[in-house]
Amino acid sequence: MIGIESKLSDNVKRMRPSEIREILTLTENRKVLSLAGGLPGPEVFPKEELAAIASRVIEELGDSALQYSPTLGVMPFREAVVDFVKGKGVKVNDNDRVAVTTGSQEAIYLLAMTLVNPGDGIVVESPTYLAALNVFRYHGAEFIPVPIDENGMRTDLLEDSIKKAKQRGINVKMIYTVATCHNPTGVIMSDDRRKELLEVASKYDLLVIEDDPYSFFVFDDTNFTHLKTMDSEGRVIYLGTFSKILAPGLRLGYMIADRQLTRAVELAKQMVDLHSSTLSQYIALYAIREGVVDKTIEKARKAYKEKRDVMVDALEEYMPEGSHWFKPKGGLFAFIYLPEGVDTADMLPTAIDRGVAYVPGRNFFSDGSGANAMRINFSYLSPDKLRTGIKIIADTAKDYLASKRATSA
Amino acid sequence: MIGIESKLSDNVKRMRPSEIREILTLTENRKVLSLAGGLPGPEVFPKEELAAIASRVIEELGDSALQYSPTLGVMPFREAVVDFVKGKGVKVNDNDRVAVTTGSQEAIYLLAMTLVNPGDGIVVESPTYLAALNVFRYHGAEFIPVPIDENGMRTDLLEDSIKKAKQRGINVKMIYTVATCHNPTGVIMSDDRRKELLEVASKYDLLVIEDDPYSFFVFDDTNFTHLKTMDSEGRVIYLGTFSKILAPGLRLGYMIADRQLTRAVELAKQMVDLHSSTLSQYIALYAIREGVVDKTIEKARKAYKEKRDVMVDALEEYMPEGSHWFKPKGGLFAFIYLPEGVDTADMLPTAIDRGVAYVPGRNFFSDGSGANAMRINFSYLSPDKLRTGIKIIADTAKDYLASKRATSA
Numbered sequence: 001m002i003g004i005e006s007k008l009s010d011n012v013k014r015m016r017p018s019e020i021r022e023i024l025t026l027t028e029n030r031k032v033l034s035l036a037g038g039l040p041g042p043e044v045f046p047k048e049e050l051a052a053i054a055s056r057v058i059e060e061l062g063d064s065a066l067q068y069s070p071t072l073g074v075m076p077f078r079e080a081v082v083d084f085v086k087g088k089g090v091k092v093n094d095n096d097r098v099a100v101t102t103g104s105q106e107a108i109y110l111l112a113m114t115l116v117n118p119g120d121g122i123v124v125e126s127p128t129y130l131a132a133l134n135v136f137r138y139h140g141a142e143f144i145p146v147p148i149d150e151n152g153m154r155t156d157l158l159e160d161s162i163k164k165a166k167q168r169g170i171n172v173k174m175i176y177t178v179a180t181c182h183n184p185t186g187v188i189m190s191d192d193r194r195k196e197l198l199e200v201a202s203k204y205d206l207l208v209i210e211d212d213p214y215s216f217f218v219f220d221d222t223n224f225t226h227l228k229t230m231d232s233e234g235r236v237i238y239l240g241t242f243s244k245i246l247a248p249g250l251r252l253g254y255m256i257a258d259r260q261l262t263r264a265v266e267l268a269k270q271m272v273d274l275h276s277s278t279l280s281q282y283i284a285l286y287a288i289r290e291g292v293v294d295k296t297i298e299k300a301r302k303a304y305k306e307k308r309d310v311m312v313d314a315l316e317e318y319m320p321e322g323s324h325w326f327k328p329k330g331g332l333f334a335f336i337y338l339p340e341g342v343d344t345a346d347m348l349p350t351a352i353d354r355g356v357a358y359v360p361g362r363n364f365f366s367d368g369s370g371a372n373a374m375r376i377n378f379s380y381l382s383p384d385k386l387r388t389g390i391k392i393i394a395d396t397a398k399d400y401l402a403s404k405r406a407t408s409a
Numbered sequence: 410m411i412g413i414e415s416k417l418s419d420n421v422k423r424m425r426p427s428e429i430r431e432i433l434t435l436t437e438n439r440k441v442l443s444l445a446g447g448l449p450g451p452e453v454f455p456k457e458e459l460a461a462i463a464s465r466v467i468e469e470l471g472d473s474a475l476q477y478s479p480t481l482g483v484m485p486f487r488e489a490v491v492d493f494v495k496g497k498g499v500k501v502n503d504n505d506r507v508a509v510t511t512g513s514q515e516a517i518y519l520l521a522m523t524l525v526n527p528g529d530g531i532v533v534e535s536p537t538y539l540a541a542l543n544v545f546r547y548h549g550a551e552f553i554p555v556p557i558d559e560n561g562m563r564t565d566l567l568e569d570s571i572k573k574a575k576q577r578g579i580n581v582k583m584i585y586t587v588a589t590c591h592n593p594t595g596v597i598m599s600d601d602r603r604k605e606l607l608e609v610a611s612k613y614d615l616l617v618i619e620d621d622p623y624s625f626f627v628f629d630d631t632n633f634t635h636l637k638t639m640d641s642e643g644r645v646i647y648l649g650t651f652s653k654i655l656a657p658g659l660r661l662g663y664m665i666a667d668r669q670l671t672r673a674v675e676l677a678k679q680m681v682d683l684h685s686s687t688l689s690q691y692i693a694l695y696a697i698r699e700g701v702v703d704k705t706i707e708k709a710r711k712a713y714k715e716k717r718d719v720m721v722d723a724l725e726e727y728m729p730e731g732s733h734w735f736k737p738k739g740g741l742f743a744f745i746y747l748p749e750g751v752d753t754a755d756m757l758p759t760a761i762d763r764g765v766a767y768v769p770g771r772n773f774f775s776d777g778s779g780a781n782a783m784r785i786n787f788s789y790l791s792p793d794k795l796r797t798g799i800k801i802i803a804d805t806a807k808d809y810l811a812s813k814r815a816t817s818a
Contacts, residue, residue: 001504001643004669007582007616009526009548015676021480021683039477047471054463054688062456066656068448071430095410102511102660102682109681117418135680139418173416207416234410247475249687251511260413267424271544272518273511274430277686278658279463 014138018131019363023348027357033389035376036357038183038244038332041307043382044300045247049292050283057282069278071269072262073100073254077281080288081240081254088216090238090256091229097262099269102276104213104241104253107265108132110272111209111237111255112139114264121165121172125153127335127364127373129183129211132176142170143366150326152179152189155196162204174207180224181214184364184375185335186308186328188222191230198230208236213244214331216297219305222329234258242284244332245297250280304332304379307386311378314387318394320401332379335361337372338397344374347400356392423547427540428772432757436766442798444785445766447592447653447741450716452791453709454656458701459692466691478687480678481671482509482663486690489697490649490663497625499647499665500638506671508678511685513622513650513662516674517541519681520618520646520664521548523673530574530581534562536744536773536782538592538620541585551579552775559735561588561598564605571613583616589633590623593773593784594744595717595737597631600639607639617645622653623740625706628714631738643667651693653741654706659689713741713788716795720787723796727803729810741788744770746781747806753783756809765801 023036057065064074072078078098086092101107108131116122118140124133126145133143144165147154162172175197179189189197201208210227218224228238241253255265269275287293311334312327322339338344345360361373376393378386432445466474473483481487487507495501510516517540525531527549533542535554542552553574556563567584574581584606588598598606610617619636627633637647650662664674678684696702720743721736731748747753754769770782785802787795 001667002614002616004616004643004667007524008670008673009522009524009529011522011526012673012676015673015680017676018679021679024477025479037477042472042476045471045475047467047475050475051464051467051471054467055460058456058460058463062454062460063451064658066454066456066459066658067451068433068446068652068657070434102685105680106682113418113420115416115418120418131680131683138680205411207411234413243477247688248477249473249475251682251684251686258410258413261417264417264421264424267421267426270427270430271424271514271540271547272681273515273660274540275660276511277660277689279656279692280686280688283688 016134018134020130020359023357023359027352031355032352033356033381033385033392035381035389036359037380038377039380040244040248040300041303041379044296044303046292046296050247050287053286053290053292054283057279057286061282065279065282067278069275069281071266071275073098073276074278074281077285080285084288085240085256089229090226092256093234095234095259096256097259099255099262099265100276100281101253101255102273103243103251104211104239105131106272107239107253107255108135110265110268112136113268114261115173115207116141119171121170123158123162123172123175124366125177125182126366127184127361127370128176129178130363132211133366136176144172145366148182148185148187150187152182152187152193153177153197155193155200158197158200162200172204172206174209175201176209176211177227178211179227180212181217181329181331183214183331184333185326186331186333187326188218188224188329191223191225194225194227194230198227201235202233206235209239210236211239213241216245217301217304217332218330219301219308220329228256237261245300246284246287246293250284251277252280252284307378307383310383310386311390314390318391320394320398332377333375334378336374336376338374339401340372341404342372342397342400344372347396350400351393351396354392354396356389358393425543427543429539429768432766432768436761440764441761442765442790442794444790444798445768446789447786448789449653449657449709450712450788453705453712455701455705459656459696462695462699462701463692466688466695470691474688474691476687478684478690480675480684482507482685483687483690486694489694493697494649494665498638499635501665502643504643504668505665506668508664508671508674509685509690510662510664511682512652512660513620513648514540515681516648516662516664517544519674519677521545522677523670524582524616525550528580530579532567532571532581532584533775534586534591535775536593536770536779537585538587539772541620542775545585553581554775557591557594557596559596561591561596561602562586562606564602564609567606567609571609581613581615583618584610585618585620587620588636589621590626590738590740592623592740593742594735595740595742596735597627597633597738600632600634603634603636603639607636610644611642615644618648619645620648622650625654626710626713626741627739628710628717629738637665646670654709655693655696655702659693660686661689661693716787716792719792719795720799723799727800729803729807741786742784743787745783745785747783748810749781750813751781751806751809753781756805759809760802760805763801763805765798767802
């Protein structure tokens, strides 16, 4: 048999496995409580409604719903997406267009393809969504990490970070932010900071990617305005998804941005996958029209808030002294800093053996920090299992610390 | 508003619109008989069966079918794909793995990503599938075109073409072929030539991509053996799709290849779209199990053979003298050479105004030839409309020729 390895392209050398996907594969056929993925709780899937809608879509519109469709998405669905986000307070400009994508992941990939030249600088929250880091890194981006606190990105440090990057000769091109219900920490950027972020973006002529999968799940009375809505210069690219508000199995995300950019994304998508599932688009269209999406949002928000509270209680009860975290104001995740000395990547195999999985923190930082941190998801498991999972993680961390101390003693 | 154009990456400069997709968009809301796309006839979609299956899948397996799933595909579906292709005479090696993709297009894209370095040489049939050309070109491939005749690629010219490319310093890496029911000509490569192709591939240590969307639609008594089945060295990468044998709207393709390559494709796909629609995969799984795919194949083969015959009759009756084509032995397309002097790209706007669309031939050649050729699809329209469409094309061509002669006189 021939050796494939020598035939692989140089691109492959730049590819890093997604830690989340690898953990999902690792735990696929094992009885492991997974706090690793960003999976919606299956109890919020509107199964009955979607079963009925799916068969109705095929019966009523089969000739279209089963057929090839335009690269940017089927027109009624694209229109429904615009109406839907407008109803959620997202401003859509006359010059904007919608691109339907195969999950939000594809939107990030297509944006990297169409916007990033090797060496271009991208401002990111530190920590930030690891799969975005992977994609931008693959395209040769230089990261400009800006720390966060409980009010989101430290915009007081933003301009200085950009200046320093420019001094190093970096062509700073954009800011990537999960401003609302941040992944992985669950914090929400304050409106003051959003304003400041946009002012800096304007001053340095940067694009802003507002990656917004979670803003439907704000648990407490936190007010916020979408960056897309605040933006009067057309520099915000808005990314949304139906993965958390309907079903990830449909693989439907969308991008709303300036028509010139959307056209470039269309050309890229023609090569990548021609178009996203037509059937999924019609199913989601019916689900929007019939109120199933809004109902799912309500149900999920309630369920996730309850789980968030269970998680926070369990964290407070079980985690070793010296651990800290932000209490998530929304979303699906919490980011836990364990005491110095814990290496969460090193600890993961033991945790999996004991029946629980999480994502090591280092993956969420562009600068290799975060060895003692981990992301845990609270949307997927039942409250009981969530509690059990957190206890196992905490016990594993305590044992890890004890054995470390024993070794160094 | 800011100018996006200056912010686009250099990649965008290498992107060419897919002529097929652009024509589809152009004709979307117009009453045009489209012979341009590669659309299945909607009358062969198993609508009733799929409506029932879709709702059953969600009811019975909703927790999984609506959820995120592994990047290479859900395991029972991947296993069913292997059994399915084995049943169709495709050999699958122990060392092979299946990657489920968002249509066959994504498989081509992921292969280009993982295999092609700028300047690598790819042998292609001349003409060949235009979207593959687009993707490979984007990745910087050099094409080595080999002409075809009614028995497929002229393998007697293959070795010489490769030698010449090597003399020009090109790193010849693979052969891309639609060997069975070739796109755009509908010819089938003879088994002798397949053998010769594999011998040359072995001698020059080339990979072979067997892109095989159409082999289920062989109309006449043509025997053939899949390249994948003839290959004893693990150099054939097999691409299949459910677009033509179930429904393109599901966006489901697959690749079967050596595990090392499949692993590289997995890493690439993690970045591109995480995974393909879970719901689509379960729907296709049920459709395979319940015989719906096989029934659809039979129905489509019969319908397309009838349409092929109608088309050939119409071509013989209407096309201007001096036109020629291969009678398609299978598949969805015919490739028509009009008399010298016709520029089918130049003629297209008139044709669309008169109510018919096709794809200009030049797009199917890597070397810019084929100006007087066009690809027409015969699977989509009803026999009556197909006949009408061909008459309009023929009349338009005749008028085009007459006005040309008048101008040059």
